[in-house]
Amino acid sequence: MTNPPASNAPETRTDPAVKASTLVEALPYIRRFAGKTVVVKYGGNALAGTSNHDALELFAEDIVLMRLVGMRPIVVHGGGPQISELMKRLGKESEFVNGLRVTDKETVDIARMVLKGQVNPQLVAAINVHGNYAVGVSGVDGGLIRATQRNPELGFVGDVTSINPEVLNGLLDDEFIPVIATIGCDETGQAYNINADTVAGAIAEAMGAEKLVYMTDIEGLRTDLDDPNSLVRQTTADVIEGMIADGTIAGGMIPKVSSCLQAVRNGVGRAHILDGRIPHVLLLELFTDDGIGTMVMADQAQLDAHLAETVTPST
Numbered sequence: 001m002t003n004p005p006a007s008n009a010p011e012t013r014t015d016p017a018v019k020a021s022t023l024v025e026a027l028p029y030i031r032r033f034a035g036k037t038v039v040v041k042y043g044g045n046a047l048a049g050t051s052n053h054d055a056l057e058l059f060a061e062d063i064v065l066m067r068l069v070g071m072r073p074i075v076v077h078g079g080g081p082q083i084s085e086l087m088k089r090l091g092k093e094s095e096f097v098n099g100l101r102v103t104d105k106e107t108v109d110i111a112r113m114v115l116k117g118q119v120n121p122q123l124v125a126a127i128n129v130h131g132n133y134a135v136g137v138s139g140v141d142g143g144l145i146r147a148t149q150r151n152p153e154l155g156f157v158g159d160v161t162s163i164n165p166e167v168l169n170g171l172l173d174d175e176f177i178p179v180i181a182t183i184g185c186d187e188t189g190q191a192y193n194i195n196a197d198t199v200a201g202a203i204a205e206a207m208g209a210e211k212l213v214y215m216t217d218i219e220g221l222r223t224d225l226d227d228p229n230s231l232v233r234q235t236t237a238d239v240i241e242g243m244i245a246d247g248t249i250a251g252g253m254i255p256k257v258s259s260c261l262q263a264v265r266n267g268v269g270r271a272h273i274l275d276g277r278i279p280h281v282l283l284l285e286l287f288t289d290d291g292i293g294t295m296v297m298a299d300q301a302q303l304d305a306h307l308a309e310t311v312t313p314s315t
């Protein structure tokens with residue numbers, strides 16, 4: 001049984017005035033983002049052990065709401081922990097080099113099965129509970145992601161060589177929400193396993209996205225990984241380069257921030273790193289004055305201009 005809120009507790013969502021003011025607060029953001037493309041990368045860890053259906057349902061609601069207020073959301077998903085899990089069940093060890101999975105012939109099949117066969121339809125189904133919005137594609141469909149082998153020592157790990165925006169523009173123009181599994185192929189048809197952070201950045205860049213949002217399992221970038229109070233609220237590509245060089249940023253965060261900085265330097269308005277475990281974190285970032293997580297912009301001049309804007313610093 002849940003306890004009633006204490007008398008001095010903050011006003012609850014049942015308070016009509018709070019409800020109304022939350023909606024009104026969202027107005028300038030709804031206007032600002034109407035018609036804009038937002039690429040959201042949903043990490044395998046944010047799926048938080050796929051048993052966490054609540055997180056998935058809340059994410060689906062946020063994405064549908066974005067679409068219904070006129071934004072053009074694109075979802076790029078990961079599935080690293082889920083690939084590792086199936087590999088384990090098949091008696092295979094996972095091995096990573098600089099955050100990238102060493103991918104032999106069998107592993108590329110496993111990655112394809114998990115990303116396109118398991119995680120992708122799970123996300124599509126969760127979104128389509130609300131209507132027929134989501135369409136699942138992999139990078140192979142319509143030549144969406146062309147790739148080349150990154151390094152023979154990693155096996156079938158791909159680097160993105162090009163993105164075909166027509167596939168996504170077609171879906172978005174027809175008011176669908178593309179949900180992308182990050183398997184790409186080369187011109188011979190060879191499939192590659194591509195890191196989902198890298199794909200999200202490349203797609204945001206190719207689509208000239210307004211925002212690139214990474215949903216992960218930490219509240220944002222920290223200057224000290226062990227100190228939750230060291231959250232960086234906003235920063236620039238140059239500062240992040242320094243944080244990679246001096247080891248402040250490590251592990252799976254490296255491909256994420258590397259793609260962030262490449263994207264913001266190549267025309268994407270801003271990138272955000274958010275904690276996917278926070279309920280409705282996307283809505284909080286997009287539609288409230290407070291903002292949340294870490295925001296990355298191309299350079300200090302852009303950040304200063306943004307901070308000088310009337311509408312809130314962190315959105």
Ligand SMILES: Nc1ncnc2c1ncn2[C@@H]1O[C@H](COP(=O)(O)OP(=O)(O)O)[C@@H](O)[C@H]1O
Nearest residue numbers: 043044045216218220221222248249250252253
């Ligand atoms: N400076 C840092 N700030 C925040 N997280 C960091 C930092 N350096 C390394 N990390 C690690 O990066 C992880 C997120 O990357 P990853 O596990 O690959 O997420 P995802 O599966 O969502 O792509 C965090 O849980 C954290 O342990």
Ligand SMILES: CC(=O)N[C@@H](CCC(=O)OP(=O)(O)O)C(=O)O
Nearest residue numbers: 043044078079080100101195196
């Ligand atoms: C080459 C490479 O490492 N590919 C990743 C693809 C999935 C992914 O990126 O998933 P997350 O976003 O959940 O980490 C992998 O095999 O794990």
